[in-house]
Amino acid sequence: xxxxxxxxxxxxxxxxxxxxxxxxxxxxxxxxxxxxxxxxxxxxxxxxxxxxxxxxxxxxxxxxxxxxxxxxxxxxxxxxxxxxxxxxxxxxxxxxxxxxx
Amino acid sequence: xxxxxxxxxxxxxxxxxxxxxxxxxxxxxxxxxxxxxxxxxxxxxxxxxxxxxxxxxxxxxxxxxxxxxxxxxxxxxxxxxxxxxxxxxxxxxxxxxxxxxxxxxxxxxxxxxxxxxxxxxxxxxxxxxxxxxxxxxxxxxxxxxxxxxxxxxxxxxxxxxxxxxxxxxxxxxxxxxxxxxxxxxxxxxxxxxxxxxxxxxxx
Numbered sequence: 001x002x003x004x005x006x007x008x009x010x011x012x013x014x015x016x017x018x019x020x021x022x023x024x025x026x027x028x029x030x031x032x033x034x035x036x037x038x039x040x041x042x043x044x045x046x047x048x049x050x051x052x053x054x055x056x057x058x059x060x061x062x063x064x065x066x067x068x069x070x071x072x073x074x075x076x077x078x079x080x081x082x083x084x085x086x087x088x089x090x091x092x093x094x095x096x097x098x099x100x101x
Numbered sequence: 102x103x104x105x106x107x108x109x110x111x112x113x114x115x116x117x118x119x120x121x122x123x124x125x126x127x128x129x130x131x132x133x134x135x136x137x138x139x140x141x142x143x144x145x146x147x148x149x150x151x152x153x154x155x156x157x158x159x160x161x162x163x164x165x166x167x168x169x170x171x172x173x174x175x176x177x178x179x180x181x182x183x184x185x186x187x188x189x190x191x192x193x194x195x196x197x198x199x200x201x202x203x204x205x206x207x208x209x210x211x212x213x214x215x216x217x218x219x220x221x222x223x224x225x226x227x228x229x230x231x232x233x234x235x236x237x238x239x240x241x242x243x244x245x246x247x248x249x250x251x252x253x254x255x256x257x258x259x260x261x262x263x264x265x266x267x268x269x270x271x272x273x274x275x276x277x278x279x280x281x282x283x284x285x286x287x288x289x290x291x292x293x294x295x296x297x298x299x300x301x302x303x304x
Contacts, residue, residue, distance in 0.1 A: 001111040001151065003218045009115040009148070011209030013141070016122045018204030023192040024126065024282070028175055032138050035168075036122050043145050050152035052219035055227040057236035061244060063157045064237075067164060068248045072255045074168055078175060079262035085179065086265065094193065 006047035013040030027084070031077045035070060036039045042066045111151055118144035131176040139169035153223045156230045 013036055020033025045066055048058025084090055103277065121140040128134050142165035149158035192198070235246045280286055 001105075001108050003220070004213055005111070005115075006148070006152065007213045007218075008210050009118065011206050011213065012119050013122055013145070014209060015120065015202040016126075017202075017203045019198045019257035020126045023195050023198030024232070025177075025191040025193050026131075027136065028131070028172065028179060028264075029126070029191070032125055032134065032172070035138065036125065036141065039118075039122075039142055039145055042157075043148060046149045046152050046154050046157060048219075050154060051222050053223075054221040055153075055223035055229055055232065057229070057232040058241065060154060060157055060233045061227065061236055061241050063154070064160075065244070065248060067160065068252060071164070072251060075259045076192075076254045076262070077277055079159070079173070081175070082263040083178065086263075092191070099284030 003047055003051035006051070007044055010040040010044035010047060011035070025094060027081045027093065030093065031074070031081075034073060034077075038066060038070045038073070042070075045074075071073065102230070107151055111148060114144045114147045117141075118148070132173050135169050135172040135176055138172070139165055142169070153225075153229060156233055 017033045017036030017038075017040060019092060020036060021030055022033070024030045026057060045059065045063045047069055049056075049063065053059045084096065088095060118141045120138045121144065125134045125137045125141070128137060143162060146158045146161040146165070172263065
């Protein structure tokens with residue numbers, strides 16, 4: 001278990017998440033892809049903190065910020081899904097051609 | 102180089118995180134997909150525990166367990182096929198997406214392998230959770246408080262975005278154009294289907 005191996009695992013998660021975010025048609029699945037990418041980012045941050053900072057607490061603080069970003073993304077994302085569904089009965093990306101209304 | 106138990110555990114968890122992350126997008130059931138994503142998060146949390154970050158690891162477990170429950174609920178609410186009784190493959194630009202994912206992985210891996218990475222591991226006797234607490238309520242308090250205010254703004258934003266009615270009428274009143282004559286239909290282009298604001302909710 002080295003920094004290199006941790007970062008490679010993290011980049012695999014980012015790659016899978018990017019695939020999901022680009023390929024999925026359903027909004028909720030798309031958000032799962034985004035979450036998976038942030039999961040990889042979180043792992044990379046903790047990897048750098050664990051192997052490269054000598055335990056400086058700022059690295060952990062950064063990880064907490066990443067987790068806050070995850071929570072914000074989920075909450076606002078779901079609120080947008082609800083708003084779009086209420087307006088257009090749409091739960092797929094193809095159903096939206098305009099951001100207006 | 103000797104292989105330790107921590108190494109074996111790390112690679113098992115890494116495999117679990119990667120495979121379950123991939124299966125999220127390959128399973129037919131959306132509920133199953135959200136639990137697979139939870140499994141991926143839990144594996145990463147296990148890796149973080151191995152990496153001497155107990156607080157972050159446990160916090161991830163709690164946060165993701167709740168978050169994926171919410172996600173599973175949304176799946177059941179919104180999706181036509183939550184139980185996975187029919188085969189399902191809802192993708193667009195599939196080849197491009199696979200290419201982008203593989204390219205991101207290979208590019209990042211190349212960058213990792215070509216970089217001279219720092220080496221300054223956490224000392225085994227360092228009280229990392231104590232350090233984090235002092236940091237959160239000491240030097241970095243402003244950052245921490247800002248995150249809290251951001252989460253509050255998120256809560257308000259989520260309620261505003263998803264509420265049907267605001268304090269002064271329908272939530273979308275402000276985003277609809279006014280009528281051409283008083284009390285008339287809204288001006289401008291009608292959405293093709295399902296639009297028209299409040300007319301829709303009554304049937």
